[in-house]
Amino acid sequence: MLQAPGGRDGLAESWRRRFEILDRIDGAYFTRWRELSEAERMRAGLAWPAFFFSFLYYFAKGMWEKGLLFMTVYAALGMALGAVGVPGVLVWFWVGALCVACAASDYYKRVEHGERIWPWLARRMPGFLRSTPGLGVVAVVALGCHVAIAVQT
Template sequence: MDRPYDVWKLSESWRIRFAYFETYGPVPWTLEARQGYRALSFWDRVRLSSNVSAFLFGPMYFFAKGMWRKGLTLLGVVGAVVAAVLLADVGGVIERMAALTVPVVAATTANYAYYLHVAEGSRSWNPLEGVFGRR
């Protein structure tokens, strides 16, 4: 397969992620993909399905990786969530859950978004692009 990127310029973690995404797509929905996912080591599965840096830095992580369109979208979602929580004055548990919404979305979508950005040249504004099945 002719790749538009140099796989050897990627770290080992990114090579594992990219190899999985090239073979199975973003999520293990098919039996073959689930078997491939289970064949990975525990830490490789963790690295594949989440991104700690994206969780901690949210939209800024997307900007740093060159996915500024998706970062701006996430920043807009942050603004909307903050405004909704402030206007609703819900407090307590709901406020904390709302505060985790964007970091969790960023952490679970960043890996596949970066794959699409590097491997397929995606310039989409949608941070959930392709997450619910192949593009």
Template sequence: MTEQTPSVTLSPAWQRRFDFFSVYGLPNSSPESKAVYRSLPFGTKMRIGSNFPAFFFGPIYFFVKGMWRKGLTLFGIAMALSVVLVVLDVSDNVARAAGIAVASVAMSTANYAYYLHVTRSSQSWNLFEGFGRRR
């Protein structure tokens, strides 16, 4: 881990995630990363691609990890979506589904966002920074 900043010490789980991201990028960013990701055991795939504390705590998780800009973006998305759903007077099931969707965005973006925060000192507001195909 030569890219890691000295002020942050990482647990072995985070080191494994960072190693994968530094070598392959996001799991679906290239054919090579997709092939390697698919060959991993299910538990390892879940640890690399998902972050359950981010699912349950959302913006608070981003704030605690020091990614306050992305946390505010996620909070703003959640509030805007809530306002739209209240104005449209949608059913409780639709509102719950929207809440789960916002939580799923937090869960799926948190690991790579933290990787960018630690290794590249990312100060972006974009939750999806780095997502997309590599060229």
């Protein structure tokens, strides 16, 4: 369930604890990350289900735009690296690792600040890609191309 910015009422207890840790270190920017113990870093910084489900985890958490971007990255890398013989499972592993590293802070920024897409990327994107439908079209086309190529090989 997606919350309005600043709303933690519907969050699971594990996410509330994680958000409390992120609040202590200025979770939007991680300015005081080194103040945490190793256990707190692991608890606050990594969302392990994101490793196994990658962009699907983002969809489940209501982070559609970022999930669509990860889906596009997965499809593009799958096509490019598949063309040179890299197995698709390695691409899925890499995208999963990227998602597990980003998911907790991305969810925090979504719930606390209403962030839909990374600001550094939004400034560089064409206008039609700043909307969920625009990103969806690009992601579906990329994934369709990836599947079509995979089926032919």
